[in-house]
Structure formats: structure tokens, C-alpha cells
Amino acid sequence: MPSATVNKPRPSELLSRLTSAEPEVKVRALREVKNQIIGNRTKKLSFLKLGAVPAVAGILADSIDDVTENNNCNNTNNFLVQSAAALGSFACGFDAGVQAVLDAGAFPNLLRLLANPNEKVVDAVARALRMIYQSKLAPKYDFLQQKNMEFLISLLNSEKETVSGLGASIITRSCETNLEQKALFDAGILRKLNSLLEGGSLSQRDASLESLATVFRNNPEVISKFAGPEIGRPLSSIIDLAKDRYPRTRLLACMCLIVIRNASPHFLQDIGIKTKLIHILLELLDDPGQVGDEAPFAFSSLIAQKEDLQKLALEANAIDKFHHHIKKGSLHPRRYEGILLALADMCSKLESCRTKFLSLQAKPSQSLEPFKALASNGIHTATKPKPSSSRDQELMLASFVLNLVADALTDYNAGVRAAACICLKSVTRSIQKLSAGYFMNETIVIPLVQLFLDPSTSVQVAALGATSNIVVDFTTSKSIFVQCGGMKQLIQLAKSMESSVRSNALWALKNFVFQADNRLKEGVFSELTASLLSSLIRDPEPSVQEQALALVRNLVDGCINLIEFVFAEDGLILGAIGRQLQCASKAEIGIQGMYALCNVASGNEFHREAVMQLLFTQMGDKNQSFVVKFLQSNDSQLRTATVWTIVNLTCPSSPGAPCRLEKLRNAGIVSQIKNMVNDPCVDVKVAIFFIFRISPCENSARAIYGFRGQLSMSVFIHYSEYKRQEILKQLVFQSSSPLFF
Amino acid sequence: MNKLVMNFLVTKGYVEAAKKFRMESGTHPGIDLATITDRMAVKKAAQCGNVEDAIEKINDLNPEILDTNPQLFFQLQQQRLIELIRNGKVEEALEFAQEELAPRAEENQSFLEELERTISLLAFEDTSNCQVGELLDISQRLKTASEVNAAVLTSQSHEKDPKLPSLLKMLIWAQNKLDKKAAYPCINDLSNARLEEPTF
Numbered sequence: 024m025p026s027a028t029v030n031k032p033r034p035s036e037l038l039s040r041l042t043s044a045e046p047e048v049k050v051r052a053l054r055e056v057k058n059q060i061i062g063n064r065t066k067k068l069s070f071l072k073l074g075a076v077p078a079v080a081g082i083l084a085d086s087i088d089d090v091t092e093n094n095n096c097n098n099t100n101n102f103l104v105q106s107a108a109a110l111g112s113f114a115c116g117f118d119a120g121v122q123a124v125l126d127a128g129a130f131p132n133l134l135r136l137l138a139n140p141n142e143k144v145v146d147a148v149a150r151a152l153r154m155i156y157q158s159k160l161a162p163k164y165d166f167l168q169q170k171n172m173e174f175l176i177s178l179l180n181s182e183k184e185t186v187s188g189l190g191a192s193i194i195t196r197s198c199e200t201n202l203e204q205k206a207l208f209d210a211g212i213l214r215k216l217n218s219l220l221e222g223g224s225l226s227q228r229d230a231s232l233e234s235l236a237t238v239f240r241n242n243p244e245v246i247s248k249f250a251g252p253e254i255g256r257p258l259s260s261i262i263d264l265a266k267d268r269y270p271r272t273r274l275l276a277c278m279c280l281i282v283i284r285n286a287s288p289h290f291l292q293d294i295g296i297k298t299k300l301i302h303i304l305l306e307l308l309d310d311p312g313q314v315g316d317e318a319p320f321a322f323s324s325l326i327a328q329k330e331d332l333q334k335l336a337l338e339a340n341a342i343d344k345f346h347h348h349i350k351k352g353s354l355h356p357r358r359y360e361g362i363l364l365a366l367a368d369m370c371s372k373l374e375s376c377r378t379k380f381l382s383l384q385a386k387p388s389q390s391l392e393p394f395k396a397l398a399s400n401g402i403h404t405a406t407k408p409k410p411s412s413s414r415d416q417e418l419m420l421a422s423f424v425l426n427l428v429a430d431a432l433t434d435y436n437a438g439v440r441a442a443a444c445i446c447l448k449s450v451t452r453s454i455q456k457l458s459a460g461y462f463m464n465e466t467i468v469i470p471l472v473q474l475f476l477d478p479s480t481s482v483q484v485a486a487l488g489a490t491s492n493i494v495v496d497f498t499t500s501k502s503i504f505v506q507c508g509g510m511k512q513l514i515q516l517a518k519s520m521e522s523s524v525r526s527n528a529l530w531a532l533k534n535f536v537f538q539a540d541n542r543l544k545e546g547v548f549s550e551l552t553a554s555l556l557s558s559l560i561r562d563p564e565p566s567v568q569e570q571a572l573a574l575v576r577n578l579v580d581g582c583i584n585l586i587e588f589v590f591a592e593d594g595l596i597l598g599a600i601g602r603q604l605q606c607a608s609k610a611e612i613g614i615q616g617m618y619a620l621c622n623v624a625s626g627n628e629f630h631r632e633a634v635m636q637l638l639f640t641q642m643g644d645k646n647q648s649f650v651v652k653f654l655q656s657n658d659s660q661l662r663t664a665t666v667w668t669i670v671n672l673t674c675p676s677s678p679g680a681p682c683r684l685e686k687l688r689n690a691g692i693v694s695q696i697k698n699m700v701n702d703p704c705v706d707v708k709v710a711i712f713f714i715f716r717i718s719p720c721e722n723s724a725r726a727i728y729g730f731r732g733q734l735s736m737s738v739f740i741h742y743s744e745y746k747r748q749e750i751l752k753q754l755v756f757q758s759s760s761p762l763f764f
Numbered sequence: 765m766n767k768l769v770m771n772f773l774v775t776k777g778y779v780e781a782a783k784k785f786r787m788e789s790g791t792h793p794g795i796d797l798a799t800i801t802d803r804m805a806v807k808k809a810a811q812c813g814n815v816e817d818a819i820e821k822i823n824d825l826n827p828e829i830l831d832t833n834p835q836l837f838f839q840l841q842q843q844r845l846i847e848l849i850r851n852g853k854v855e856e857a858l859e860f861a862q863e864e865l866a867p868r869a870e871e872n873q874s875f876l877e878e879l880e881r882t883i884s885l886l887a888f889e890d891t892s893n894c895q896v897g898e899l900l901d902i903s904q905r906l907k908t909a910s911e912v913n914a915a916v917l918t919s920q921s922h923e924k925d926p927k928l929p930s931l932l933k934m935l936i937w938a939q940n941k942l943d944k945k946a947a948y949p950c951i952n953d954l955s956n957a958r959l960e961e962p963t964f
Contacts, residue, residue, distance in 0.1 A: 054820075058820055062833075108823070115831040115832065
């Protein structure tokens with residue numbers, strides 16, 4: 024007979040029945056609350072707000088007292104089971120619920136009840152505790168205390184799955200340090216977990232895999248002890264489970280193996296296991312549930328930073344598979360985020376992967392999309408375009424997949440947006456594609472710039488990262504970026520409260536003005552203002568200081584008029600550079616600052632004299648200029664930058680050079696440089712060469728030094744092709760700022 | 765062979781038959797038969813369309829099942845909605861959909877399509893001929909009941925499918941493969957499992 028809908032009592036009504044004097048009413052209300060909240064996050068929240076958790080926790084506490092006083096057994100057990108189940112459900116996957124349960128003081132009571140003689144009570148309590156331990160809000164378990172370890176062992180030894188499962192989840196949640204991992208090993212816990220792997224039930228095996236991974240994480244010592252000969256061949260049981268019939272077990276086994284691989288160079292390094300792991304994880308993507316959602320994250324942890332694995336994954340058609348899943352659409356946000364991050368990892372180092380990604384085809388119905396990309400590249404068409412050249416065809420293909428990424432940039436989920444930016448950042452590391460103008464188009468730039476205003480800081484930072492690469496654009500103009508307000512937004516972000524946003528905004532600006540034309544640079548500078556830039560140079564955060572100095576370096580590189588920037592408003596910027604170089608907290612700051620000065624010194628006599636004065640500003644009775652300190656630095660780039668500055672200051676064609684040379688000699692700098700003739704770094708040696716092997720002819724001297732202050736074109740040409748490529752490679756994000764040209 | 769039969773009876777939930785079979789053949793069921801009774805009560809409630817009762821029984825058995833299985837929970841709630849529509853309780857159905865099902869779809873967008881399909885039942889005068897009419901069919905209830913049964917089995921760490929059907933499938937597959945390579949006595953009629961001589 025079909026069920027009729029019973030008119031449910033309102034939640035507030037139910038709550039008041041929880042405090043009823045009649046046990047029948049009370050237990051029925053309790054059961055009703057439990058049944059209403061299970062599976063229903065919305066109800067959990069509304070009952071929580073009404074104060075249900077303390078009420079239920081109170082019932083649990085009262086029932087414990089009844090147990091102690093040996094009151095009506097059946098009734099008491101019923102109360103215990105229902106209240107524990109309700110508390111467990113509040114805590115299930117719901118952090119606010121976990122907090123409420125902990126705040127209500129139920130945790131110690133639940134622990135005590137693990138010793139209760141009634142099986143159903145123990146089951147309910149163990150489940151509730153396990154729900155708590157699945158949350159990061161769970162109280163920290165101190166493994167290093169003897170009685171705690173003994174208690175844990177007793178849990179793991181229990182016949183009941185719910186209890187041993189609790190033991191495993193305590194380990195998974197609370198074990199963090201190498202010390203704790205070792206303590207667990209010494210107590211024989213790993214042996215116990217291994218026996219659960221081999222002889223336990225499905226849930227015990229899964230729980231065991233998770234705990235083992237936690238104990239192994241970043242601990243090669245424990246791993247080699249575990250995999251040693253005494254315990255048989257335990258790694259093989261984990262490897263077998265990677266081929267288990269249940270997808271969740273396969274995933275957890277793979278994750279455990281990946282933890283072992285990443286922590287220890289001795290295990291699981293052969294190509295067979297690498298290929299197997301890749302294939303299993305790619306196949307797990309097909310699982311429609313949570314396992315498929317988590318699989319791409321496991322894949323990322325396998326291949327991140329590892330070129331050999333990225334190559335193997337490319338050969339296994341990983342990029343096609345990920346693309347296939349994204350195309351399907353209506354993805355769970357976790358899965359969407361995971362796939363985008365996996366693609367980001369795939370394209371992070373290998374050009375072959377980026378090329379593959381950008382050549383993916385889309386569904387026929389998306390054939391109209393490339394209009395947006397092509398139109399903004401200056402190819403105007405009213406009808407469907409026929410690609411007239413292979414470059415156009417490439418652009419059209421690329422635009423298909425870029426549209427997919429652009430969609431993700433506007434997703435309602437912040438994690439997905441951030442992941443899309445990170446994916447873009449990886450793909451835009453391709454100098455080839457940057458040069459071909461793949462990315463400087465409306466489809467990408469407009470949504471990206473919108474993310475500068477995103478409510479989430481991590482999305483902002485990720486968007487800035489992708490932007491930093493895209494604005495390093497050699498061929499097409501950067502006008503799209505300026506037109507959609509990108510430049511102004513970047514400058515706004517340079518004033519953000521978050522230091523990571525400030526430094527990344529400056530990074531993007533630095534790349535934006537790299538080799539840009541004078542008008543663009545002047546535009547940036549007038550928007551930025553000398554006072555803002557100088558305060559950024561003096562920012563409390565070293566990373567911000569570094570990027571600000573690098574921005575100055577790129578701004579003044581080029582036309583002599585641009586050097587005037589540092590003298591604006593009474594030399595605000597120049598003064599800030601000087602002060603920052605005095606107290607530079609890390610080499611990178613010195614490097615950028617010195618190159619900035621080097622560029623200033625490539626101007627006219629006035630500029631050179633100003634730099635000279637800066638180098639010799641005394642601080643207290645410190646006789647030694649920071650120049651000597653930099654020349655003696657361990658960092659070769661810093662030494663190089665400093666020598667180049669001195670090269671510019673002593674350029675023989677300038678009238679003030681002999682005088683400056685004398686000052687430098689008196690300060691012991693010349694002799695310091697003479698000592699560096701055999702410097703281990705080639706770049707330093709080349710720079711020193713220019714000080715001591717000066718061509719007598721003024722024209723060739725000018726040709727060599729140029730007005731640009733840094734290594735001029737003629738010398739650059741003398742570098743090998745490989746070296747030139749190396750220099751070009753350093754232009755993009757995650758690497759040092761644009762330098763030689 | 766006995767273990768295969770016992771496995772089938774246990775997984776499908778034929779408690780009485782399993783008990784008798786144990787007595788007659790001495791085969792161990794490999795699972796506590798009492799848990800089967802609980803599971804069967806849940807399955808029966810679902811098969812009869814008593815969804816609310818089924819939910820209460822599952823929660824008594826193991827509250828984690830529905831808490832960690834949003835797909836199954838949604839399916840059960842959907843079945844409740846279908847039963848309300850079947851009984852012509854239109855207002856209650858709409859209220860139920862709004863209060864209980866809409867939040868599920870909010871929490872998880874992939875449910876939205878199913879929800880809309882179910883609600884559209886209300887739009888049709890003659891539900892037997894419409895596209896979503898199959899939702900009202902008894903087969904939908906059986907589907908839900910079977911999902912519930914599988915979830916409970918998995919939570920008890922028991923395999924949710926009996927081995928026997930898979931073995932039969934494998935037999936047929938193996939015979940198909942072998943047909944291309946050799947002549948051999950094969951089983952053509954699964955119900956009597958007689959070995960027939962190859963014909964030429």
C-alpha cells in the first residue's frame with residue numbers, strides 16, 4: 024500500500040518534545056529528528072540553528088547516567104543508540120555540525136560509550152566518532168602518549184568493523200609528523216593495518232589503505248621499514264588492491280602507492296608501475312560518483328613536477344580523456360576542478376602537451392565559437408570563415424579548446440575558476456603560442472580581467488598568474504588588455520590588502536611593460552604614480568619589494584626619457600631603490616634593484632652621477648657600500664647585475680667616467696672586481712671583460728654598451744642559439760623576470 | 765556448486781530458502797542470517813511503495829547509508845513523490861517536492877533533471893502514454909528497491925551481486941569464443957544444462 028504523507032510536526036515542535044518528561048514521546052521525537060536529518064543537509068542546518076545538538080547531547084549524557092545507575096536497560100539503550108546516531112548524522116560531512124557536537128561536550132561521552140556492553144550502542148557510537156574524525160575540526164589525537172596508543176591498538180584489534188574503522192580514521196585524521204608516524208610504526212600499528220589489508224572486509228581494507236598512506240606520507244624511513252623483508256611482501260598487497268573490483272579500493276590503493284613513490288626514491292620507480300598507475304587512474308575517471316571526482320586529484324599528485332610521468336601520460340592519451348570528460352558538461356564542481364588542475368599539471372613543463380591540448384577538436388555545434396577569437400585578431404568575417412592559412416587553422420582549433428577554458432573562468436564555483444586560471448597559466452608558458460598570438464583575444468582576456476575583482480583571493484592570484492604570461496606578447500598589440508581595463512585593474516590590485524595579490528599584480532605589470540612601447544610605459548607610469556611605486560618598493564613584504572623593483576627595471580629599460588620616471592617627485596623612486604638596497608633581505612631584491620640602477624646608468628651623465636651618489640650613500644658609520652657586499656655575494660646573478668652597473672658607470676665614452684672610476688677604486692671596488700676575474704659564473708666573467716677590455720673606438724664602444732644598459736644586441740647575437748633560447752624561456756611566470764635584450 | 769546456490773539465495777534475500785538449504789546441504793551461509801531479515805524488511809517496504817517506512821528501517825540498520833549516498837537518498841525521495849502523484853495527492857506532492865526534493869537538487873545540480881522529469885508527471889492527464897510514464901510503473905519501485913538492497917549489502921561488506929548470473933554470462937561468452945575454434949559438447953539450454961553433442 025502506498026504511504027500517505029503524515030503531517031510532520033514542525034522542527035520547533037519536535038525540539039520541545041525532546042525535553043518531554045514522558046520517555047515514549049521523547050524517544051519518538053529523537054528518532055524523528057534523526058530520520059529527518061539523515062541525508063538532508065538543509066534540515067541539519069535548520070535543526071542546528073534551533074539548538075537541537077545540545078538537546079540531543081543532553082539526552083546522551085542523561086542516558087549514560089542511567090546506565091551507571093542500572094536503570095531500565097532497553098529504554099536506555101534505545102536512547103543511547105538514537106542520540107548517538109543523531110549526533111553522528113549531524114557530524115556527517117557537515118563541519119558546522121561537527122563543531123556543534125564538540126561544543127555540546129558530547130565527545131568525551133561518546134568515547135566512554137565505546138566500552139558499553141550493548142553491540143548496537145557501540146556501533147552507533149563508533150560511527151558517530153568516525154564522522155567526527157572525518158572532519159578537520161576533530162580534536163587532535165596525541166599518539167605519543169602511551170595510554171592513547173594502547174587505546175588505539177585496542178580499537179584496531181576489535182572484531183567490530185565499526186570500531187576498527189574508527190581506529191583507522193583516527194590515524195588518517197590525526198597523524199601528521201614524522202615522529203608520530205614512527206611511533207605508530209614502533210607500536211606495530213602498520214603490521215595490524217597490513218593484516219586488515221589482506222584479511223579484512225571491504226570497508227576495513229579501504230580504511231587501512233587511507234591510514235597507511237597517512238603514515239607513509241613524506242617518511243621514507245617508515246616506508247623502507249614497512250616494505251622490508253620481515254613483513255613478507257606488503258607492497259605487493261597494495262599493488263594487488265590497485266586492480267581490485269571496487270573502484271574506491273582501486274583509487275585508495277593508487278593514492279597509497281603514489282604517496283610511497285613520492286616519498287621514497289627506492290620504491291615503485293619502474294616504468295611498469297608508472298604506466299599501470301596512469302592507466303588505472305584514467306580509467307577511474309569513468310566512475311560517475313565520488314571516486315571519479317577524486318581520481319584527477321590523485322592523477323595530479325602522481326605527475327606533478329615529473330616530466331617522465333607527464334610524457335607517459337601524454338602517450339596514454341590522458342589529455343584526450345580529460346578533454347572528453349570536460350566536453351560532456353554538467354560536471355560536479357570537484358571533478359571539474361580536478362580535471363582542470365590535472366590538465367594544468369600535464370601542460371606545466373612539456374611543450375608537446377601544450378600543443379596537444381591546443382589542438383583538441385570540439386563538437387561540430389561549437390564551430391561558430393571561433394568567431395570571437397578570430398575577429399579580435401583582426402580577421403573580420405561576416406560568415407563562417409574558411410581558414411586561409413595553417414596559422415589561421417591552428418588558431419581556430421586552439422580557440423575551440425580555449426572556449427572551454429573560458430567557460431570555466433566564469434563558473435559559479437570558485438575552485439573551478441581558480442583551476443581554470445592555473446590551467447591557462449600552464450598552457451601560456453608556451454613561448455611559441457604566445458608569439459603566435461593565441462591568447463591575446465577577447466575570449467580569454469575579458470573573463471580573465473573580470474576575475475581580478477573576484478571575491479576569492481585565491482582566484483585573484485591565479486588569474487594574475489595566467490595574466491602575467493599572456494601579457495608577454497611579442498607580436499600582437501596589447502591593446503585588448505588595455506581596452507578592457509586590464510591595466511588599470513592591475514594597478515588597483517597593486518594596492519590590495521593581501522600581499523600575495525600585490526606581488527602578483529606587480530608581476531603581471533612587470534611582464535606587461537617588458538619591451539613595450541614608450542607610450543604604453545608612460546601610460547602605466549602615470550596611472551601608477553611615483554609615490555605608489557616607491558611605497559611598493561618599500562613594502563613590508565619582500566616578495567612585493569622584489570616585484571616592484573623588477574617593474575622599475577622594465578619600465579626604464581629603453582628610451583632615455585623613461586629613465587626620468589625614477590627622478591619624478593624629487594627622486595622618490597630612486598631614493599626608495601637606494602634605501603631598499605641598503606637593507607635587502609634577500610638576493611632577489613638586490614638583483615632587481617641593481618638591474619634597475621644599471622638601466623638608469625645607461626642614460627646620460629646626470630643619471631650616472633645620481634646612481635653613483637646612491638651607491639655611496641653612507642648609513643651611520645658604515646664605510647662599506649652595499650656594492651662590495653653584492654660583489655661578494657654567493658648569488659651569481661647578483662654579482663652579474665652589480666658588475667654590469669659598474670660597466671655602465673665606467674663607460675669610457677662618458678666624460679665623468681674617469682672620476683667615477685677613481686671613486687670606485689678608492690672604495691676598493693676595482694680591486695674586488697679584479698679578484699673576480701676567475702669567477703665560476705660565465706655571465707660575471709663576460710661582464711668583467713667589458714670593464715677591462717674596452718675598445719678604444721667610440722663607435723664600437725657605443726655599439727657594445729648601447730643606451731640600454733644591459734647586454735646589447737650585438738653581444739646577444741654572439742651567444743649560442745641554446746643560450747638565447749634559455750634567456751627567452753625565462754620570460755614567463757614561475758621564473759625570473761624578463762632580462763637580457 | 766552449493767556455495768554458489770547459497771550465495772545466490774543470501775544475496776537476493778531468500779532467508780527461508782537459505783535456512784532450509786543450510787539444513788539440507790550443510791553449506792554455511794557466510795553471513796549472519798538475521799541481517800538478511802532486516803535487509804529484506806527494507807526491500808519489501810520499498811517494493812510496496814512504503815518509502816517512509818523503508819527510510820526509517822534503513823536508518824535503524826545503518827544511518828550512514830543514506831547520509832553518505834546522496835544518489836540513493838534522492839531516489840528514495842523521488843519514489844515518495846511518485847507515490848504521492850500516483851494517489852492523486854497533487855497539493856501534497858507539490859509541497860513535498862518543494863520542501864524535500866528541491867533542496868536536494870540545490871545541493872547537487874545533477875538531480876535537477878530527474879526532479880523535473882518527475883514533476884512533469886503532474887502535467888499529463890494520461891500518464892500511461894507520456895514519456896515519463898515509466899516512472900509510475902511498478903518497475904520503478906523494483907528498481908529503487910534493488911538499489912536499496914545493494915546499498916545495504918555493500919554497507920555490510922557483502923558483494924551486491926550474486927555470483928551465479930555472472931558465471932552463466934561467462935559460460936556463454938566462453939562458448940561463443942570456443943565456437944570459432946573447435947567443435948565440442950556445449951550447453952545450449954541453460955535451464956536444463958544438458959551437454960549436447962556438436963552438430964556438423
